[in-house]
Amino acid sequence: MKIGIITLSTRRDNYGGTLQCYALQAFLQKMGHDAFLIRYTPRSWKLSLKKRIKALRSKIKAESVDDSKWIEQRKFEEFIELNIPSTKVLYSKYKDFSTYPLDADVFITGSDQVWNWKTYDSTGYPWFLRFGNSGVKRISYAASFGTAQAEKGFLNYIRPLLSGIDHVSVREKEGVDICKAVGVESSLVCDPTLLLNKDDYIALAKENGGSIDASEKTLCYLVGWKSGLPIEKVKKFGEENSDGIMFFPTQGSPHVFENPAFPTVAGWLEAYSSCKYVMTNSFHGTIFAILMQKQFITFGLSGRSSKMNSRVVTLLVQLGLEDRLWVEDNCSISEIAEKPINWEAVMSKLEDYRDDSVAFLSQCGL
Numbered sequence: 001m002k003i004g005i006i007t008l009s010t011r012r013d014n015y016g017g018t019l020q021c022y023a024l025q026a027f028l029q030k031m032g033h034d035a036f037l038i039r040y041t042p043r044s045w046k047l048s049l050k051k052r053i054k055a056l057r058s059k060i061k062a063e064s065v066d067d068s069k070w071i072e073q074r075k076f077e078e079f080i081e082l083n084i085p086s087t088k089v090l091y092s093k094y095k096d097f098s099t100y101p102l103d104a105d106v107f108i109t110g111s112d113q114v115w116n117w118k119t120y121d122s123t124g125y126p127w128f129l130r131f132g133n134s135g136v137k138r139i140s141y142a143a144s145f146g147t148a149q150a151e152k153g154f155l156n157y158i159r160p161l162l163s164g165i166d167h168v169s170v171r172e173k174e175g176v177d178i179c180k181a182v183g184v185e186s187s188l189v190c191d192p193t194l195l196l197n198k199d200d201y202i203a204l205a206k207e208n209g210g211s212i213d214a215s216e217k218t219l220c221y222l223v224g225w226k227s228g229l230p231i232e233k234v235k236k237f238g239e240e241n242s243d244g245i246m247f248f249p250t251q252g253s254p255h256v257f258e259n260p261a262f263p264t265v266a267g268w269l270e271a272y273s274s275c276k277y278v279m280t281n282s283f284h285g286t287i288f289a290i291l292m293q294k295q296f297i298t299f300g301l302s303g304r305s306s307k308m309n310s311r312v313v314t315l316l317v318q319l320g321l322e323d324r325l326w327v328e329d330n331c332s333i334s335e336i337a338e339k340p341i342n343w344e345a346v347m348s349k350l351e352d353y354r355d356d357s358v359a360f361l362s363q364c365g366l
Contacts, residue, residue: 016284116146210266224252
């Protein structure tokens, strides 16, 4: 089948977002389908002045760093061009989907926070697959609302939109509840990055020239969301228990450790496969620590960003790894990081999780 996938794909500083985009189309191609990315970047998010001011204040308060000058060094666009078949057209308005109609048997929305949408207008319609011929099958795969709760206005907005999707699946348990609140049944499935395995990603890194050796190092991968990361404790742990810190900041993360690096996607995967420990506040950073079977700690997000913790909590509970989540500053880094992980049990649970997700796709006729 010819399958068009719409997801958050044009960010040039988000490794997890890019790899989830890659993983779903790669898995579908493994199943024998002709899968491609529908490039959609709304021209305007239509934030009110009040929201713009609030967002700016939040950014300043978080002391985020503008790492745009390192974007070219990461070569995200080159990775996408080489590894993800995509539409030539970059859709930026809802009416573009009528101007440049898509030819496909199936449309899929997801994964990632494609439904974390608060403008309540037609700009959000493409994420709910409100385009194309009526005969095209519509599926959501591991779509996320990016929140544990939804306000009444948003529920009213998504109710008719979700009803037009033939098969609905979400990434978080809270997403199942939100769908249920508007009368839509949904399935809980794994993030698409988990549909592939360690060997798939090591091969991908080699094919794309990954060349970062993080042997015996503590890899610290941080996204620019506020979290309870105890900087000095992590630094001390890295110096005493490994060959120091290898630090990958992204999405405006403050440069809290020395010598930050900005690798390509392939280099990022190589570092994950070769490091000794992983410390991260990232959902996908956690996923790849698990896939590469590394000793790791995940630091939950705090403040306004804490609403996004549901995705990592769902994942860790599903795999019996909830004890890897840092919850208080008085916890011992060493106690969590050095605690043995029964990888045989974890991989068995992951295989079951993956099988359930593949079964959902099969039920959709794929």
